[in-house]
Amino acid sequence: MVPLRIGVAGLGAIGRIVTRALADGMPGLELACIAVRDPGKARTWLEQQSIPCPIVKLEAMPSHADLVVECAPASVLEDICRPMLSARKRVMVLSAGALLPRPELLELAKRKGGQIIIPTGALIGLDAVTAAAQGTVHSVRMVTRKPPRGLAGAPFLVDNGISVDGLGEPLRVFAGSAREAAAGFPANVNVVAALALAGIGPDRTTIEIWADPGVERNCHTIEVDADSAKFSMSIENIPSENPRTGRITALSVLAALAKLTAPLRVGT
Numbered sequence: 001m002v003p004l005r006i007g008v009a010g011l012g013a014i015g016r017i018v019t020r021a022l023a024d025g026m027p028g029l030e031l032a033c034i035a036v037r038d039p040g041k042a043r044t045w046l047e048q049q050s051i052p053c054p055i056v057k058l059e060a061m062p063s064h065a066d067l068v069v070e071c072a073p074a075s076v077l078e079d080i081c082r083p084m085l086s087a088r089k090r091v092m093v094l095s096a097g098a099l100l101p102r103p104e105l106l107e108l109a110k111r112k113g114g115q116i117i118i119p120t121g122a123l124i125g126l127d128a129v130t131a132a133a134q135g136t137v138h139s140v141r142m143v144t145r146k147p148p149r150g151l152a153g154a155p156f157l158v159d160n161g162i163s164v165d166g167l168g169e170p171l172r173v174f175a176g177s178a179r180e181a182a183a184g185f186p187a188n189v190n191v192v193a194a195l196a197l198a199g200i201g202p203d204r205t206t207i208e209i210w211a212d213p214g215v216e217r218n219c220h221t222i223e224v225d226a227d228s229a230k231f232s233m234s235i236e237n238i239p240s241e242n243p244r245t246g247r248i249t250a251l252s253v254l255a256a257l258a259k260l261t262a263p264l265r266v267g268t
């Protein structure tokens with residue numbers, strides 16, 4: 001079988017784990033190329049890790065890879081997706097929040113025959129949400145609690161003069177729709193964008209965001225009410241080297257990649 005060629009865009013907390021695992025070998029998959037902001041730094045890391053892999057520009061990825069894992073800042077999403085989708089290829093998107101204001105990327109995938117894949121990432125239960133969405137979902141509510149350092153610097157906090165420094169007790173910093181949350185917290189709540197796209201969309205999916213000095217983990221609770229089932233789910237994510245990103249996110253990417261070529265697929 002010809003291996004599926006995988007490119008990695010962004011060599012940060014998620015990208016390095018994914019690159020290491022691909023280089024170690026995943027059945028049916030091959031590490032094909034990497035695109036980064038700082039090629040010198042990436043080259044040093046690849047040499048330290050003894051990983052032979054070409055570093056290419058974002059726009060050159062379609063000629064090297066069949067699928068690119070986007071694990072870069074939200075601001076770069078379009079530069080990664082556009083060339084791949086125009087070439088009828090696939091992109092696994094981690095910066096899911098940046099997809100909400102860019103429906104034209106979904107349109108491009110549809111028109112060209114490419115595909116955008118959003119892994120469950122730092123979340124839980126998107127299998128149940130997508131299944132319920134085949135019927136009627138009445139409501140999807142989410143509550144996120146993060147250590148204040150996992151929210152610091154978010155545009156919504158800066159724009160509204162909300163400080164999360166030295167908090168003595170939990171502070172609800174946001175309540176609103178998934179669409180508003182993704183715009184105000186582009187690097188902090190991609191999870192709610194993924195949830196919205198799995199279920200009832202970014203305007204009907206709601207979220208509260210709490211800066212909580214009493215938690216060490218990124219905690220997400222989801223409540224879904226549908227005509228097929230009512231369910232609630234919680235996950236407590238141990239932060240990675242990037243305090244905004246749970247460690248499980250990179251593992252979710254590996255699981256989603258493995259599913260692409262596996263002889264057995266479990267879950268929706």
Ligand SMILES: NC(=O)C1=CN([C@@H]2O[C@H](COP(=O)(O)OP(=O)(O)OC[C@H]3O[C@@H](n4cnc5c(N)ncnc54)[C@H](O)[C@@H]3O)[C@@H](O)[C@H]2O)C=CC1
Nearest residue numbers: 010011012013014036037071072094095121122187190245
């Ligand atoms: N969907 C989900 O469940 C989750 C999504 N995320 C999102 O995934 C993305 C990656 O997260 P992390 O790895 O933690 O971020 P990170 O900040 O650790 O790494 C991002 C990397 O992208 C690189 N980069 C910047 N500009 C670039 C460019 N033009 N081309 C290629 N690379 C570039 C940066 O230098 C950095 O190394 C972020 O947007 C984050 O918000 C994070 C956690 C969960």
Ligand SMILES: O=C([O-])CC(=O)C(=O)O
Nearest residue numbers: 122188190191218245246
């Ligand atoms: O959604 C995100 O961007 C990150 C997140 O909440 C987590 O890792 O728990």
